[in-house]
Amino acid sequence: MDTTELLKVIEPDGATPGFDTDLSDAELVHCYRTMLAVRAFDDVCMKLQRAGRIGFSIPNKGIEATQVGAASAIDKTDFLFPSYRDFGMALYHRVPPVEMMHNMFGNELDSAHGRQMPVHFSFVDPIRLYSISSPIGTHIPHAVGAAHAFRLKGEDRVCLVSFGDGGTSSLGFHSGLNFAGVWKAPVVFLCQNNGWAISCPSEEQTASEGYAIKAKAYGMPGIVVDGNDLLAVRQATSDAVARARRGEGPTLIEARTFRMGGHSTSDDPTRYVPAELLEEWGRKDPVTRFQRYLEKEGIWTAKLEEQLTAEVSAEINAAAKVAEGTGQPGLETIFSDVYADLPTHLRKQGEFLFDLTARRGDAAAGDGAFPL
């Protein structure tokens, strides 16, 4: 399969003529529930940010089907390299929302000890979800190296790495895909073409006809898929994952979707996103589309909707409450994890800071002794 024709499974009305899913009803519901959870997580974060209780968030609205469809195609033993706009990948693989919320608040239970901005998650359990970095595209060669390591070590695992349309202009895209092609590394590249890199539209990002075609520069198949169609994204990703597992090398998937919010909570998209486009894509909402499909399949009911919505909303609100109530990281976290062992100069700097805050009577200083 190597096509520039858009892969699509679910019709606007929810029909899937000629398509048979391999997902059980329970799995389909989990997909749907995850999309609802993304939306709920998004909403809660927006509100927290507007209220000044967290510093920043990244809206995921409109991209849920891409995130969940792709994540559903990989196993727990595989390795996920998401972008910052990929709440659904973590939630699909059952990362507890409270763990994500700890990061949003940068508190002492945050796996990164509050060192990173919100939405820069890092997990090893229940799935290896790679520590998200702000610089665009740098994680792409990491995924390739990890995949190559799997091959060299004879492990049957693959990497799924996700990035935006803007990410294709990055250096990591070029070197990552090129190396993956030469090494036939078991990695799947997911380009989430959501129409924008902050305010830069696709036609100012590149002159190529879409993004999948860039695969040709690296000798790998390029697939275009309807990013608002969960089953299509899952299908394309599953095929690519299978290909990778068979040792046939990498695939580039372009999921065409649309960012229905601002780039981040700091962004005002009305300055540059034409209202018509928003309207057009609003009619293609990925959650509604999947809901219609589930309804057609006899799975969705109003009651199920009510139940799932209540569940995710309760879970995520509770998560936010717990995370907000959790203390700040200790001062020593400024100095730990720079190296495996604490070098002398950092020990001295830490002692200095502990001493200073103790003299100031700052509560964060702990008991006055630098604990590292």
Added chain:
Amino acid sequence: MDTTELLKVIEPDGATPGFDTDLSDAELVHCYRTMLAVRAFDDVCMKLQRAGRIGFSIPNKGIEATQVGAASAIDKTDFLFPSYRDFGMALYHRVPPVEMMHNMFGNELDSAHGRQMPVHFSFVDPIRLYSISSPIGTHIPHAVGAAHAFRLKGEDRVCLVSFGDGGTSSLGFHSGLNFAGVWKAPVVFLCQNNGWAISCPSEEQTASEGYAIKAKAYGMPGIVVDGNDLLAVRQATSDAVARARRGEGPTLIEARTFRMGGHSTSDDPTRYVPAELLEEWGRKDPVTRFQRYLEKEGIWTAKLEEQLTAEVSAEINAAAKVAEGTGQPGLETIFSDVYADLPTHLRKQGEFLFDLTARRGDAAAGDGAFPL
């Protein structure tokens, strides 16, 4: 024109069925003479290097038709961004060999004042030939920026930028071609696929089917041309230049050729180049091929050959002699041209060095006063 089929004009026997050149006889002879000059320049440099009289050179053997064919397609008012393996581009545009030799010896008449290694030329006259940099690919976005400047300033000029197969993996290739595509910049990208990046063969450089196809990633035409066929390279480059002048944007040309020597005078290619390949490509020698063509056209005669060979050999040997006899750059050239004006700290450092060498009785010190 956008093809992955190899563009070829001159048959092995010199015939050019159905092709009519726009070059006059004198111009054809100039092309041929330039190829002979490249070979002579190469030979002289090899001998100088082996004798320890210069430090380094880069063999050009096998690539002459690509260099000269491409250079012949641009005007003196255009802007050349060559690689270090492009002697023929300078020679075609009548850069005096002695100017090039000044660089090979790094003497005081070298336009770069002996600051660069040999083969890192820089000229503004008789053509703008951009200062060659060692880091691979960095000059590609420079050419794009220059071309964009031409467009913004309404100047009818184009840039021709040349790089190797290895150069396509560089960051500058990715960003340069991507920006050029979006800006429709009047620039022609010439990838000289000579089979090797030092010891790395093409199949370990990229998994793509050749290099021209990489153009698709940037929304521009990609052309493959027989790099040992001067007329074919000229044709492809002329077409691309015409396209650029018409405002239709950039083109990527892949010239397929073969490096018939080592990467440089420091390299021993027998470690990695299969002998069969060398033999095979030896039979496709670009100079012989063009000579047969000229013969078929009734231009080449044994006498012409003798005359041209004698001319270029005399000229280049004389150039080497003059350059070798020219003095070393003055000490002040260590400090000048870092900035337009000499800052205080560099003035002090210069004075220190002048004082030191004067105390040592070092001749290079000049009259003892730091002249900047």
Added chain:
Amino acid sequence: MPTLTLLQAVNDGLKSVMRTDPDVLVFGEDVGLKGGVFLATEGLTNEFGKERCFDTPLSEDGIIGTAIGMAMNGLRPVAEIQFQDFIFPAFDQIVSEAAKLRYRSGGQYTAPMVIRTPYGGGIRGGLYHSQSGEAYFAHTAGLKVVIPSTPHDAKGLLIASIQDPDPVLFMEPKALYRSVKGEVPEDVYTVDLSTLRRVREGKDVTIFCYGAMVPVVEKAATQAAAKGIECTVVDLRTLLPLDEDGVLEAAKSTGRVVVVHEAPRFCGYGAEISALIAERCIEYMEAPVKRVTGFDTPFPNTLEHHYLPDDRRVLDAIEQTFEF
């Protein structure tokens, strides 16, 4: 004279010079319609059109690489790097190319261009929206490095940088973008590069600082004055080429020196100031040359207020230096 924030002064500087010099153009990620993520380029596309202020693809390497090509062809590009943290993909283009072009071509090709970029902490940006990378660039011969700390200097130094024949890295202290205000002349004017600004005169301790640390140091100096310690405060404002004589003179005048920056200490810019003093006027020193800096760690998020030097830390250093 209008009173502007530092951010408005940058915007005004760009507009003023673009009005008088048609060769000046501005580009980078989101600098067009959006006006830049901090709005430093707001209104430029509207006033000067898409040919003179435009967005680029997401590649810092491409932004700087193409700027070099434009600069050598008669344009005066002002390239924006959205956050200084994202300048590193362009490190090769800056350090290997822009900085060395004049030298390696014997002056045949040059790159008169400005790279504008917001730097520093104070916005809860964590590892990658807070860094101060000046030391990486100040070690690079051929480059100029400029950091303003007042609206007046921001505009004057920016225009001087744009008119300079060499490549200039112009780092804007984002923490001061909206927090400092000052009078800014409306016309085109320049503040000479490689000159210091003596912010405050005092006989006891000399403090060297720049950018976002200047107001912090000023605050500490005021507190010190209340305790009877009179500080000379020097805003370096051009880090490379540095006015070394001015630095030595200011150091000698008190014999006691504190150097302040928010970047990590080890091999930071402050080390050069200390080294200059240790090399050229150590015999005047009556106390150790102290550095007050960020810690030698990546930049944290939640605890950034502990990471960043504040007036208390500076005051501590002043007192220790004074009492030594």
Added chain:
Amino acid sequence: MPTLTLLQAVNDGLKSVMRTDPDVLVFGEDVGLKGGVFLATEGLTNEFGKERCFDTPLSEDGIIGTAIGMAMNGLRPVAEIQFQDFIFPAFDQIVSEAAKLRYRSGGQYTAPMVIRTPYGGGIRGGLYHSQSGEAYFAHTAGLKVVIPSTPHDAKGLLIASIQDPDPVLFMEPKALYRSVKGEVPEDVYTVDLSTLRRVREGKDVTIFCYGAMVPVVEKAATQAAAKGIECTVVDLRTLLPLDEDGVLEAAKSTGRVVVVHEAPRFCGYGAEISALIAERCIEYMEAPVKRVTGFDTPFPNTLEHHYLPDDRRVLDAIEQTFEF
């Protein structure tokens, strides 16, 4: 014990560790069949196969980026950058990624890897085959920076670097590749990182240096001894994290210090040594802390012998420091 050149010691170090640890692998441009442009990796592909020593496409960004991915998955990559001058396309991967991964993930992901690269002048390499970029990296928290100057240290430090849990930049002084020889144990051994080597003891002047400058300094110290000036010579050998206490102790023991490196002076690594002294033991200093370094210019070609510090320049500084 065999006598090896520094280059052979590097080669031997790689082979020894690859024989005992199957997770170690070597890659980079031309490291395979060709054995590297300096032959540091000669014979590795033959002995260990193409899966453990292989060539890569021409992208330093890709080399370091993929090495990080391998390192976090149980391998111990040793990536070669052909010349340190060509490391800058990978600057972002090194500074933003390898150095910060442990910190930003709270230790969940780490990058135990080595970047080997030849650095420095002395081969008539001009601007781009001669640079000494240690200061760019020593300012980067999370990274270790190691530079050997003897065959014994080259092997021992290289193996220690490969076994280290953090990313190490291992810079090899190419000028010494074939010019220094010494006894090198055949087995696997390590030289601890963050330890100094005291090359020579003397009561008058302390000289700090590393890499290719060590033999130059030794020569100058011998000449100084002939003039009655006894020098302590310290080979720093791990630049980050530095053994600061060892530096201070050696500085205090003579009260007179010269710092030598071939990189440009301004914001060079020597500035940190001077600054440490100015901050932590200035009261012991009886003379200015002198720096003998490359000039603040790009690296020239024909005149490189004037650019590079030589024994004469070091001796001058020793004498001036002694006589101050």
